[in-house]
Each structure stands twice: as C-alpha cells, then as structure tokens.
Amino acid sequence: MIIGAAEVRHVARLAELAVAETDVPTLATQLEAIVAFVAQLNDVEVPPGAGAIVVGPDRLTLREDRVDPIPMSRTPAEMAPAFRDGFFVVPKLGGLAEG
Amino acid sequence: MSDAALLARDTGRRLADADARGLNATLHWSQELLDREAARLDAAPVGPLTGLAVALKDNIVTTDQPTTCASKILEGYVSPYDATVVTRLRSAGALIACKANLDEFAMGSSTENSAYGRVKHPIDPDRVPGGSSGGSAALVAAGVTAAALGSETGGSVRQPAAFCGVVGVKPSYGRVSRFGLVAFGSSLDCISVFGRTVADASRTLCAIGGHDPRDATTRAGAPSMRPMPRSDLRGLVVGLPREYFPTDLHPGVRAACDATITLLRELGAEVREVALPHSAFAVPTYYIINPAEAAANLARFDGVRFGPRQIGQDGDIRALYQATRGAGFGAEVRRRILVGTFVLSAGYADQYYSRAQAVRRLIGDDFTQVFASGVDLLFTPTTPTPAFKAGEKTADPVQMYLADIFVAPASLAGLPAMSLPIGRDGGLPIGGQLIARDFDESTMLAAASVLESSLDALQEVR
Numbered sequence: 272m273i274i275g276a277a278e279v280r281h282v283a284r285l286a287e288l289a290v291a292e293t294d295v296p297t298l299a300t301q302l303e304a305i306v307a308f309v310a311q312l313n314d315v316e317v318p319p320g321a322g323a324i325v326v327g328p329d330r331l332t333l334r335e336d337r338v339d340p341i342p343m344s345r346t347p348a349e350m351a352p353a354f355r356d357g358f359f360v361v362p363k364l365g366g367l368a369e370g
Numbered sequence: 371m372s373d374a375a376l377l378a379r380d381t382g383r384r385l386a387d388a389d390a391r392g393l394n395a396t397l398h399w400s401q402e403l404l405d406r407e408a409a410r411l412d413a414a415p416v417g418p419l420t421g422l423a424v425a426l427k428d429n430i431v432t433t434d435q436p437t438t439c440a441s442k443i444l445e446g447y448v449s450p451y452d453a454t455v456v457t458r459l460r461s462a463g464a465l466i467a468c469k470a471n472l473d474e475f476a477m478g479s480s481t482e483n484s485a486y487g488r489v490k491h492p493i494d495p496d497r498v499p500g501g502s503s504g505g506s507a508a509l510v511a512a513g514v515t516a517a518a519l520g521s522e523t524g525g526s527v528r529q530p531a532a533f534c535g536v537v538g539v540k541p542s543y544g545r546v547s548r549f550g551l552v553a554f555g556s557s558l559d560c561i562s563v564f565g566r567t568v569a570d571a572s573r574t575l576c577a578i579g580g581h582d583p584r585d586a587t588t589r590a591g592a593p594s595m596r597p598m599p600r601s602d603l604r605g606l607v608v609g610l611p612r613e614y615f616p617t618d619l620h621p622g623v624r625a626a627c628d629a630t631i632t633l634l635r636e637l638g639a640e641v642r643e644v645a646l647p648h649s650a651f652a653v654p655t656y657y658i659i660n661p662a663e664a665a666a667n668l669a670r671f672d673g674v675r676f677g678p679r680q681i682g683q684d685g686d687i688r689a690l691y692q693a694t695r696g697a698g699f700g701a702e703v704r705r706r707i708l709v710g711t712f713v714l715s716a717g718y719a720d721q722y723y724s725r726a727q728a729v730r731r732l733i734g735d736d737f738t739q740v741f742a743s744g745v746d747l748l749f750t751p752t753t754p755t756p757a758f759k760a761g762e763k764t765a766d767p768v769q770m771y772l773a774d775i776f777v778a779p780a781s782l783a784g785l786p787a788m789s790l791p792i793g794r795d796g797g798l799p800i801g802g803q804l805i806a807r808d809f810d811e812s813t814m815l816a817a818a819s820v821l822e823s824s825l826d827a828l829q830e831v832r
Contacts, residue, residue: 279708286665286711287672287688288704289696298708301767305709308768309654312725315732323727324734326557326784327544327587334583343450344433350450352679359674364687 272310274303373421374465378408381423381467384514392495393512394487395505397428398435399468406434407465417463419577422570424459425509425518428469429476429552430561432456439552440484441474443671443698445678453550454585455519455561455578462577467515471505474700475668476521476554478502479529479773482764483702490760492534493797497757500530500773503564507534510564517574518564523555524656525777527562528789532752532801535791537571537818539563542809543784544589546575547582555663558656558781568790568819572597575811592809597816604638606746606817611646614750614776622795623751630792630802633824634749639817644740644748648732652779655733657771658713658726659782665710668703671695705767734783741807747817750776752789752801776803786811790818792825 276295279302283290290298353360371379382401389396411420431437431449438444459466473483481489481504489504491497492512499508503520507530510518520527522540531538540562551561561578565571572595581590610631615624634641673679673694680697682689699707713722740748754775763770780787785805792802802821806814 278712282708282712282715285715286707287669287691287695288699288707289682289692290704291696298705301705302708302712304766304768305657305705306712306722308771309658309713309722309726312651312654312658312729313721315648315651315725315729317725317728317732321728321731324731324783326734327589333586341451345448345450347675350447350676352673352677361674362681362686362690 272303272306274299274306278302372408372412374408374411375405377421377423377465378404381465381515385468388509388512388514393490393492393508395471395489395508395512395514396425396468397438397440397471397486397505403434404465404467410460411463411465414463417461418573419459420463422464422517422574423467423515424464424574425467425470425506425515426456427472427503427506427518427520429472429521429554430455430519431550431552432466432469435469437469437552439475440472440486441698441700441703442485443677443694447676449550451550454547454582456550458578464574464577468509470503470509470518473502473504474703475552475664476502476523476526477664477702477706479770480758480760480763481505481530482760483700485700488760491757494757496759497798498533498760500533500757502526504530506564507531507536507538510534510536510566513566516566517570519578520562520564521551521554522560522562522781523558523660524781525774527564528752528777528787528801528803529774531564531789533757533799535794535799537565537568537788537790539565539571539575539788539811539815540780540786541575541579541595541811542786544587545592545595545786545809545811546579547585547588549582549584553667555660556667557663558660568815568822572815572819589809593812595811595815597812597819600816600820602638603634603817603820606639606813607744608634608639608641609644609740609745609748610641611644611649611740611748611750613646613649619751620755620795622756623754623800626793626795626800627751627802630821630825631749633821637820637824642745644743644745646736646740646779648729648736649779651729652733652782653771653775655726655729655782656774656778657709658722659730661706661710662714662723663710665707665714668707671698702767730782733779737779737783737785737805746806746813748805750803750805752776752803756795756798756800780805784808786814788814788818790822
C-alpha cells in the first residue's frame with residue numbers, strides 16, 4: 272500500500288497531532304514501511320471464526336457500586352494549565368464546519 | 371546512624387557515581403528524598419524487602435517525585451496519588467531510590483527515545499542498554515540498586531535485562547496491579563521486575579503482586595508466585611521452540627543457548643523440541659495492536675488537564691490539542707500514534723486490527739497446545755543479538771521492532787516469562803528466556819534459580 276503526504280495529513284488530523292510539513296515526506300516513507308511490514312499478517316491462514324484472545328482473568332472482579340474518594344495529594348486545579356470555578360479553562364472550539 | 375539511613379546514604383553515593391559516569395539512567399532523585407525514605411523505614415516494621423533499594427521506571431506514578439514518562443508533554447507533572455506497587459514496596463520495607471529513564475512512554479527497544487537523552491550501556495557506553503526500561507536495567511547492572519521496577523508491553527524488561535546481564539521477570543498479565551502505571555497498551559502492559567539475582571527479582575515480584583480492587587484486571591485468588599526450593603530440574607519437561615533458534619541466530623547467542631541446553635539436561639530436565647509456528651508473526655501482530663492501544667491511551671495528553679500547554683495558530687481548542695501534542699511527543703511516539711490511528715481508521719480496521727487480533731489468538735493457542743502436551747517450561751534466547759550500538763537502528767523503525775522478536779510472543783499471550791544471564795560474547799551479556807504456563811511463575815522462578823546457581827557464565831557477570 273502506498274502512503275502519501277495526503278494520508279499522513281489525514282491520519283494526523285484524526286489523531287489531533289500537529290505535524291510539520293517538513294516531516295511529512297519522512298513520515299510517509301516510514302509509515303509505508305511499517306504498514307508493508309505488518310501487512311504480512313494477510314498471508315496467515317486464520318480459521319473461520321477465530322475470535323480475539325482475551326488475556327487476564329476470565330471474569331472481571333466487580334466491586335460494590337459506590338464512589339469512594341481517591342486520596343489525592345494535589346487537586347486538579349493545581350495540575351491543570353488553566354482552571355477556574357471548578358472547570359478546566361480552554362479556548363473555544365472552532366472549525367466545526369470542517370468537521 | 372540506622373541501617374535504613376546507611377542504605378539511603380549508600381544508595382545516594384551510588385546514584386551520584388552513576389550520574390558522574392554519564393549513564394543517564396535516572397530522571398529524578400535527591401539525597402533529601404532518600405533520607406526521608408530512611409526516616410519512614412525507621413518507623414516501620416521489618417518486611418521482606420527491608421534493606422533493598424528499588425528504582426522505579428518513570429512511568430510509575432509517585433506523589434513525592436515527578437512522573438514524566440521521559441516525555442516533554444508531562445514535564446513537571448507530579449501525580450496526586452501513588453501507584454499500588456509503590457505502596458506495596460514501601461509496606462514490604464523497600465527503599466524507593468529514584469525514578470529511572472526510559473524510552474518515551476515506554477515506546478522503544480534501546481532507550482534512545484527519551485526526551486532527556488539516551489541511557490548508556492553500563493559496560494560499553496557506545497551501546498544501548500535495551501529498552502524501553504533501559505534506565506532500570508542499567509541501574510541494576512551497574513550495582514546502583516539491587517532491584518528495579520520496569521514495565522513490559524512487548525518485552526521491555528526481558529530485552530534490556532538480557533542486554534545488561536541482569537535478571538528480568540515479566541509476570542502473568544493480571545498478576546500485578548497497574549493502578550498508577552501510565553497506560554500504554556492496556557491489553558499487554560505488565561509492571562515487571564529487575565534483580566541482580568533471581569532471588570532479588572523473586573522477592574520483589576512477590577511483594578508487589580496480588581489482587582488490587584483498583585485494577586479490575588488483577589486476578590483474585592491466584593496461585594502463589596513463591597518458588598519452591600529445588601536442587602535440580604528432575605521431573606521438568608523443557609521445550610525448545612524451533613522457531614526461536616533460526617539459522618541466522620548470532621553465533622555468540624547460539625553458543626550460550628547450546629551450553630544452557632546441555633546444562634538443562636545435566637540438571638535432570640527432559641528437553642524436547644516443540645513448535646510455536648505462529649510466533650513468527652508476533653512482531654507484526656504486536657506492531658498493530660500496540661500502536662492501536664497507544665493511540666487510544668495517549669489521547670488523554672492534550673494540554674487540558676495537565677502538562678505544558680501550547681496554544682495553536684488558530685487559537686481554538688483543536689489547535690490547542692494539535693499544537694500541544696505535536697510539540698510534546700517525540701518522533702517514535704508520534705509515529706506510533708499515527709500508525710495506531712491508521713490501523714483503526716475507517717476502511718482499514720478489519721484489514722489490520724481485526725486481523726492482528728485473530729493472529730494473536732493463534733499465537734496464544736500455540737502456547738496452550740505446547741503446555742497441554744506436558745511441557746512445563748520453554749527455553750529460548752531472549753534476544754537475537756547482544757546489545758547493539760547506539761544509532762544503529764534508529765533510522766529504520768522496523769529493524770528496531772525486530773529486536774523484540776523472541777519476547778513479543780509471551781506478551782501477546784499474557785504468559786509469565788523471564789530473562790536470566792547465560793553467558794557473554796565479546797564481553798557483552800547474553801540472556802536466556804524461560805516462558806511458563808499462565809500464573810505458573812513459581813515453577814519458572816524455581817528453575818531459574820537452579821540454572822543461575824549452576825551457570826558458570828553468571829559468575830563472570832557478577
């Protein structure tokens with residue numbers, strides 16, 4: 272599969288990741304090599320109905336449906352870049368028309 | 371001065387020496403924090419880890435030191451809570467020594483991807499210590515701490531353990547709580563341990579293991595990990611998967627493995643060849659599932675709730691996300707996020723992600739069949755080569771990924787596995803890998819202990 276600059280920009284937009292235009296050609300080459308490498312799985316014979324493996328416990332342990340406070344040594348306000356009146360402060364969402 | 375205070379002073383001296391040597395294995399430590407640890411230990415009862423200094427990979431959160439994951443995006447971040455493993459280490463009497471350097475967000479096989487500079491191999495500074503837990507491995511190998519915690523997603527403790535000549539143990543998935551481990555690949559992540567000896571690694575693992583109500587993937591009522599002492603390997607069947615001994619295996623690695631196989635027989639084990647045919651596909655499978663899970667997990671680092679924030683050119687929230695993430699993540703992290711987003715995107719998810727999940731099942735089924743046939747343990751080389759030179763593989767991500775070829779399968783299957791030193795080639799350590807049945811760490815650690823005490827090569831390493 273050929274991965275070009277347009278694919279890199281599209282995936283970067285989906286990932287909310289700014290990529291410098293100067294990095295796009297190298298990323299396209301590297302992504303193409305990685306995708307070509309992982310595509311060898313298409314040659315593996317997979318029996319019909321082979322489901323995904325689930326590692327770990329057969330059944331997740333449920334706990335009582337109760338919210339206990341997590342003992343936190345610092346508040347969200349102390350960690351956030353900007354915080355006011357109980358809310359994280361961020362710029363407005365723009366570009367809705369572009370989706 | 372109390373024993374704990376002496377340990378704190380001694381550990382501080384060793385950490386300072388390691389820094390002066392330019393190992394670059396630590397990201398945070400101070401004598402003041404070590405002395406505070408000693409004061410806490412003085413007031414606590416004696417535990418199974420009393421007298422043991424333990425380094426923590428810097429993706430395990432602590433309230434008294436920053437947790438950066440070796441990334442600029444978490445610069446200055448201090449967690450509001452301690453990881454469960456940190457609480458358990460302290461309860462067992464351990465002294466927390468430092469936070470160790472790593473590949474950014476644990477993505478890498480050489481610890482060259484840290485935003486704070488690469489970690490040097492303790493024997494040859496031109497070489498890599500392996501990764502992603504390279505700082506933890508280097509600290510143990512350099513004799514700074516007797517044990518360290520790392521994390522495994524696809525071999526990130528066993529591979530650096532092999533490169534540095536120390537013991538590295540990955541427990542079964544679900545054995546150790548991940549509450550407080552910064553999430554990377556959630557179906558794969560396991561907090562794992564390094565030790566100078568099998569005994570140090572075993573007792574550290576026993577201290578941190580067990581069910582945790584804060585991590586629903588930990589198993590309640592699991593069998594004990596404690597190795598039953600044994601003097602030989604009689605009664606054990608050890609499988610040699612032929613796919614892990616390719617014809618182009620590094621000659622030094624092959625020679626060390628051959629000598630260990632001879633020793634396994636001499637110690638009374640029945641050794642037989644077995645087949646794990648789908649292990650050959652473990653690396654491509656891993657490099658679909660891992661980036662997919664990483665892309666999802668790292669979506670939380672967006673400049674809103676913590677870490678440094680960048681305001682993008684358009685000045686809105688999407689520009690903030692993109693600018694913060696673009697500036698905060700290093701090259702390998704960005705690459706994996708892009709690959710993960712690609713394999714999950716519309717039109718490609720079935721072709722790549724669903725396919726990888728199905729092959730992962732086949733890899734796991736191979737192990738199940740081999741263990742069902744009466745095999746107790748598998749023995750393989752841990753890595754295809756000894757430690758490689760810094761910069762040798764950085765330009766070619768696929769070549770770097772192939773360094774994990776023998777360690778990725780057990781991670782995908784969720785099985786316990788470990789590396790122990792089995793020899794040297796040109797002065798560089800070589801690791802041998804043992805893989806056990808799900809939740810049978812006890813047999814694996816007991817066999818490793820017998821092997822360790824019998825391997826002449828190990829004496830050289832010490």
